[in-house]
Amino acid sequence: MRHGRGGTVTEQERRIYRIGVIPGDGIGPEVVREGLKVLQATAAHEGFGYELVHFPWSCAYYLETGEVMPQEALEDYRKLDAILFGAVGDPRVKGGVPERAIIFTLRFGLDLYVNLRPVVLLDSRLCPLKGKEPRDVDFVVVRENTEDAYTAIGGQLRRGQPGEVAIAEMIFTRQGVERVIRYAFELTQSRGKRKHLTLVDKSNAIGAMDIWRRVLSEVASDYPDVETTAIYVDAACLYMVERPEIFDVVVTTNLFGDILTDLGAAIQGGMGSAASGNIHPGQTSMFEPIHGSAPDIAGQNLASPIATILATAMLLDHLGESEGAARINRAVREAVVDGRIPSLDARSGLPTDRQGDIIAAAVVGQERTMSRR
Numbered sequence: 001m002r003h004g005r006g007g008t009v010t011e012q013e014r015r016i017y018r019i020g021v022i023p024g025d026g027i028g029p030e031v032v033r034e035g036l037k038v039l040q041a042t043a044a045h046e047g048f049g050y051e052l053v054h055f056p057w058s059c060a061y062y063l064e065t066g067e068v069m070p071q072e073a074l075e076d077y078r079k080l081d082a083i084l085f086g087a088v089g090d091p092r093v094k095g096g097v098p099e100r101a102i103i104f105t106l107r108f109g110l111d112l113y114v115n116l117r118p119v120v121l122l123d124s125r126l127c128p129l130k131g132k133e134p135r136d137v138d139f140v141v142v143r144e145n146t147e148d149a150y151t152a153i154g155g156q157l158r159r160g161q162p163g164e165v166a167i168a169e170m171i172f173t174r175q176g177v178e179r180v181i182r183y184a185f186e187l188t189q190s191r192g193k194r195k196h197l198t199l200v201d202k203s204n205a206i207g208a209m210d211i212w213r214r215v216l217s218e219v220a221s222d223y224p225d226v227e228t229t230a231i232y233v234d235a236a237c238l239y240m241v242e243r244p245e246i247f248d249v250v251v252t253t254n255l256f257g258d259i260l261t262d263l264g265a266a267i268q269g270g271m272g273s274a275a276s277g278n279i280h281p282g283q284t285s286m287f288e289p290i291h292g293s294a295p296d297i298a299g300q301n302l303a304s305p306i307a308t309i310l311a312t313a314m315l316l317d318h319l320g321e322s323e324g325a326a327r328i329n330r331a332v333r334e335a336v337v338d339g340r341i342p343s344l345d346a347r348s349g350l351p352t353d354r355q356g357d358i359i360a361a362a363v364v365g366q367e368r369t370m371s372r373r
Contacts (some may be wrong), residue, residue: 008270015048015317020076020083022102025058026085026293026319027303034305034356035084037313038328041360042316046069046324053080059090059098067211068101069145074109080308082315086308089293100152104307106286107145112278113176114183115143116314117290119244119264122336126344128242137268139247140191142184143257145185145278147176150254167258169218172253173206177215178211183281189289193248199230200252202258237263244359254340265290275311279318287315306332331362 021036023029036052043050053076077083083106085233106112121127121137129137154168168301181199188197199216203209213230214367222227231239233256239246240263252260265274271291272319278283289307313328335341342348348355 017050017081018053019050020078020080022055022057022083022085024086024088024293025060025090026087026295026298028293030303030352031289031305031308032086034352035308037356038309038360038363039312041363042324042328045364046321047282048321057102058088059093062354069105071105076130077110077284080284081319082284084315085286087289087291087293091295108279110280110284111146111179112280112285113144113146114279115145116277116279117141117143117264118263119268120217122266122333127267129267132244136245140249141257141261141264142180142187142249143261144176144180144254147171147173148254165199167242170208172211177211178219181215181219181251184249185219185226188226188249189223195225196227196248198247198250200233200236200250200256202233203234236260240264240267270346274305275307275314277314277318285318287311297346301351301353303342303352304346306344307354309359327363330358331359335359335362
């Protein structure tokens with residue numbers, strides 16, 4: 001038996017998934033195309049089917065039509081099993097407009113309360129930290145995804161005047177904190193490694209964050225096999241650089257998670273290597289690379305698709321296709337370690353589509369028969 005959206009299904013039933021695709025702007029369409037290429041190879045090998053549902057939302061669409069993603073689109077998304085998202089952003093559109101209209105609408109509208117970001121070093125040559133090996137950088141950050149300062153509660157008074165005031169509220173609810181902490185405990189147990197959960201907050205300076213420590217302590221009694229630690233965010237940044245090996249699973253607030261995971265991307269090899277999931281367990285969830293739209297290299301076939309390919313693996317894992325997800329992850333790791341993919345950025349020397357070809361072939365075990373272009 002396996003578990004996916006909608007409950008338990010028998011292995012005898014045909015596995016067909018409806019997957020939404022939002023390529024977005026800049027390099028988004030290029031990297032999403034390679035993610036779908038790898039998805040196709042994996043589906044053929046693993047024996048599941050899928051239907052793609054494409055959506056046009058992007059800055060380009062907004063500039064052409066004057067329309068952003070409508071709230072009504074959420075009903076279409078709820079009929080899907082998962083969503084693969086590329087990137088949004090265009091220098092011709094004010095920053096924050098596409099993010100709020102598309103990404104925030106998805107996160108809040110679908111209640112995607114977990115932002116899951118693995119921090120995994122594939123090869124030591126990619127790490128900017130001296131002397132660190134893949135075994136030292138292998139953890140995952142569970143970021144609360146629907147509360148904190150991102151709720152946009154607040155505003156501005158006397159904007160543009162000398163006495164201007166700007167206010168933003170941090171919001172933490174008992175329900176929001178507890179459900180993401182429980183998710184983090186469950187994940188810690190399932191990883192089968194050190195079973196160590198670290199809470200990152202700043203409760204010594206921000207009193208409201210005490211709720212995170214209290215809830216962690218209360219919930220921990222339900223998971224006696226998981227060791228817990230609570231540290232402040234400034235110390236967490238220091239330890240991620242000096243001793244990343246101490247981390248197994250990290251759970252943290254929306255704001256701190258946003259910052260820490262970019263640092264995590266840097267130590268694992270750069271933004272081109274970092275994937276994320278916006279997840280509501282058992283419901284439609286969205287998966288994406290965490291890099292931006294990179295308009296300066298858009299359309300040049302230079303961008304690394306690896307983060308999007310790894311996001312595709314996360315999507316499959318969410319659907320219960322754990323074998324397919326594992327095959328993609330192994331294919332990426334082996335291609336990076338043996339040098340077929342020399343770096344995880346636009347300077348790799350390999351075209352975007354060529355990298356997708358390499359991983360798709362590796363998924364079905366044909367990587368040794370392919371020659372370089």
